[in-house]
Amino acid sequence: MYLLANLDEPDPTRAALLRSGLELLAERGYKGATTREIARRAGVSEVTLFRHYKNKQTLLSEAINRISPPVNQALFVPKGNLEADLLALLEAISGLLEFNKGFVVRLLPELMRHPELHPEGPAAGFAHTFAAAGGFFQRCQQMGLLRSDESPQQMVVAFVGPLVARVLLSGVWGLELPFDLKAHVRGFLEGRKNG
Amino acid sequence: MYLLANLDEPDPTRAALLRSGLELLAERGYKGATTREIARRAGVSEVTLFRHYKNKQTLLSEAINRISPPVNQALFVPKGNLEADLLALLEAISGLLEFNKGFVVRLLPELMRHPELHPEGPAAGFAHTFAAAGGFFQRCQQMGLLRSDESPQQMVVAFVGPLVARVLLSGVWGLELPFDLKAHVRGFLEGRKNG
DNA sequence: ATAGGATGTAAGTATGTACTTACTTGCTAA
DNA sequence: TTAGCAAGTAAGTACATACTTACATCCTAT
Numbered sequence: 001m002y003l004l005a006n007l008d009e010p011d012p013t014r015a016a017l018l019r020s021g022l023e024l025l026a027e028r029g030y031k032g033a034t035t036r037e038i039a040r041r042a043g044v045s046e047v048t049l050f051r052h053y054k055n056k057q058t059l060l061s062e063a064i065n066r067i068s069p070p071v072n073q074a075l076f077v078p079k080g081n082l083e084a085d086l087l088a089l090l091e092a093i094s095g096l097l098e099f100n101k102g103f104v105v106r107l108l109p110e111l112m113r114h115p116e117l118h119p120e121g122p123a124a125g126f127a128h129t130f131a132a133a134g135g136f137f138q139r140c141q142q143m144g145l146l147r148s149d150e151s152p153q154q155m156v157v158a159f160v161g162p163l164v165a166r167v168l169l170s171g172v173w174g175l176e177l178p179f180d181l182k183a184h185v186r187g188f189l190e191g192r193k194n195g
Numbered sequence: 196m197y198l199l200a201n202l203d204e205p206d207p208t209r210a211a212l213l214r215s216g217l218e219l220l221a222e223r224g225y226k227g228a229t230t231r232e233i234a235r236r237a238g239v240s241e242v243t244l245f246r247h248y249k250n251k252q253t254l255l256s257e258a259i260n261r262i263s264p265p266v267n268q269a270l271f272v273p274k275g276n277l278e279a280d281l282l283a284l285l286e287a288i289s290g291l292l293e294f295n296k297g298f299v300v301r302l303l304p305e306l307m308r309h310p311e312l313h314p315e316g317p318a319a320g321f322a323h324t325f326a327a328a329g330g331f332f333q334r335c336q337q338m339g340l341l342r343s344d345e346s347p348q349q350m351v352v353a354f355v356g357p358l359v360a361r362v363l364l365s366g367v368w369g370l371e372l373p374f375d376l377k378a379h380v381r382g383f384l385e386g387r388k389n390g
Numbered sequence: 391a392t393a394g395g396a397t398g399t400a401a402g403t404a405t406g407t408a409c410t411t412a413c414t415t416g417c418t419a420a
Numbered sequence: 421t422t423a424g425c426a427a428g429t430a431a432g433t434a435c436a437t438a439c440t441t442a443c444a445t446c447c448t449a450t
Binding site: 027028029030031032102105106108109110112113127130149150151153154156157158160161162163164165166168169171175177178179180183184186187188189190191192 | 222223224225226227300301303304305307308322325344345346348349351352353355356357358359360361363364366370372373374375378379381382383384385386387
Binding site for chain 1: 406407408409410411
């Protein structure tokens with residue numbers, strides 16, 4: 001069960017197939033996600049899978065195009081206390097990444113290998129979330145809370161990037177690095193705040 | 196041809212097999228890296244592959260355990276001008292990541308999926324490089340150049356993490372974010388330097 | 391010259407996988 | 421009660437893959 005997989009499919013059979021297809025794609029890759037196992041994990045027969053989707057690629061492609069990361073939009077609006085706002089944002093993203101770490105790290109590269117699975121370009125959900133974070137920093141700059149000698153996008157990378165790196169290092173090499181969110185906010189902020 | 200794949204194998208047939216095995220593992224995943232294609236790309240017959248390695252897993256496992264990232268060790272010693280030292284370090288790591296980005300992003304998750312390929316734990320090369328970067332920051336703290344309210348490891352993550360994240364975002368979603376190394380050093384340093 | 395070692399070619403085995411066809415079962419709506 | 425729809429079971433097809441066996445060829449060192 002992954003937070004990122006918010007699939008929105010009323011038919012329970014199709015929903016189960018989409019979900020298990022996505023899980024297996026992340027766990028075992030495109031070739032490793034066999035139709036037999038997708039069906040088994042969804043609790044239906046393999047024949048039923050092929051009655052609902054004309055082939056494996058169609059099923060997985062549909063599942064991927066329905067992913068959307070549920071980040072609370074309110075967090076992208078600065079409320080005044082910058083340090084508190086940043087910490088809340090960082091905690092939300094960190095929690096989401098932590099909860100979905102296996103999923104994120106394994107699924108994304110599989111999508112790189114199989115562009116035919118997302119022909120409409122980068123999944124809309126991710127691009128949107130990223131843009132929202134950029135908007136947050138831009139607003140902080142306009143309000144004079146942050147200096148403007150770095151682009152908002154660069155700030156997103158500098159602020160959130162370490163979390164992504166940590167997920168990778170932990171997932172791949174088992175390197176569980178201590179990382180204190182408050183200290184990161186402090187270091188980030190002291191190097192960028194105005195006045 | 197990847198910088199990260201510094202395989203050190205004198206026998207040319209074995210070297211070619213290790214290299215093409217590693218490339219295909221990154222490009223197509225474990226299942227997608229077929230012995231037929233590994234042999235073809237190495238310029239030998241499939242039978243020769245099995246004469247040198249008892250099976251596919253042994254070949255790929257050996258290839259993985261020989262990877263070592265060639266980072267110049269001298270860069271991990273602070274020379275005095277902290278801003279210049281950090282920039283040099285960041286540029287070296289950034290260049291290495293950029294040059295190998297497809298490789299890094301695709302190979303690492305494949306290793307997560309197949310722990311049997313690196314049974315001895317995290318590949319020595321990576322762990323060593325990471326520890327060296329931690330040592331750099333620790334020395335800076337001892338010399339009084341950086342504050343000590345963050346651990347050296349946390350500093351590594353905050354400093355290098357954004358580069359890793361950028362490689363991921365660019366490779367997976369095609370999001371080419373501008374990222375100015377000098378500005379990152381400045382922001383990082385201003386939030387952490389002493390005095 | 392020749393023996394040994396590394397390689398190639400041809401063929402084959404066993405298995406797994408995507409996908410199909412034919413027939414049966416059970417639930418639901420008229 | 422019954423027609424129809426969604427699902428299951430059983431079996432099979434066609435193909436790819438990991439790995440093997442048997443035999444021929446070439447190059448090199450003695």
